[in-house]
Amino acid sequence: MTMKQHVAQLQKLWQLQELEQKILQQEQGLQNIASTKDYRQKKQDYQAFQENLKKDEEELAAAKKRQRRKELELQTTMELLARLQQKLYSGEIKNIRELEGLEKKVQVKQKEKSKLEDDILLLMESIEGKEQAVLILQKLQKEEYEKLQRLKARAQKDTVNARGKLHDLNGRHAALRQEIDGALLKKYTEMSRRGGRCISRVQQGLCGICNVSLPSSFRARMLTPGQYVFCENCGSLLVPGDC
Ligand SMILES: [Zn+2]
Structure with a gap:
């Protein structure tokens, strides 16, 4: 020689030794790509956001269901009330006691009707507020999803680049070893x-x-x-x- x-x-x-140092650095870098960390964090935030929104949507659906039930109840009450009132004012009942009893029933049903109407009104107000909040959140969710997709694309691109660099370094390392x-x-x-x-x-x-x-x-x-x-x-x- x-x-x-x-x-x-x-x-x-x-x-060769210096290349190995670079490879080591590149491998560590691959585990710590900033955009990948950003993406993971954002994904977690997004999932939490999604769960909250889902809860709100479920609450809204439950409130609407309650409203429909109350409305049905109101309808039944009103029908019954109409029948009772018709009977009361038809003049067909002559017995005073029976008449008084019927009058009481009408009063009870009227109270029930009024209570149901109040309940429905309150529910409608609460539903309206919830609906607006959910709409805003749904719009926000769409935006956040798009942001997340952009971060994902960037993280993927950075990862592919870093892997490519590592692949090149490994190739150079293998070739250099052959010469020693x-x-x-x-x-x-x-x-x-x-x-x-x-x-x-x-x-x-x-x-x-x-x-x-x-x-x-x-x-x-x-x-x-x-x-x-x-x-x-x-x-x-x-x-x-x-x-
Ligand atoms: Zn020395």
Whole structure:
């Protein structure tokens, strides 16, 4: 192996390490895409909003049902009242007691009718208010849904982009590995086990990882084919960076 090849191999190994850092960052980034977080939050808010609206709609439907029931009841009461009044004023009942009893019944039914009318009026007012509120909320729901869809589209686009970048990086990584000598890769794998960066690019005589100043004798050793030189301070494998 020539000196040039030796240096090229070391530099490729350093590039491999840097690529791996980028891949790691990209993987973490993929888990933390801002638009995806926005979308998830918005989706939760939207679901809560939807549930509230549903409750309001159910309440409105229940109030309308109550109104219809009261109206039917009113109709029955009015029919009965009409029959009682007809009987009362027909003159066919001569017995005073019977007449008084009938008169009482009419009064009771009139009270019932009046009470039902009041109830219906109150219900109508409450329904009208509820209906307006529900209408506003339904319109808002439509808008919120559209906003949610826009956020979803953006999150999907960002995710696809980030995955694409990661895919490219992985491709470059695989290609670069092919260019590096197996024994050197094995050494790198062993060194990597301690975690973090372990390949240091030396520039201007400084270790690229711990920044310590390296003796000038290191330079010649780094350039010697087959020689692996390590930083005495941080233990990283040194790679000539500016030659
Ligand atoms: Zn160092």
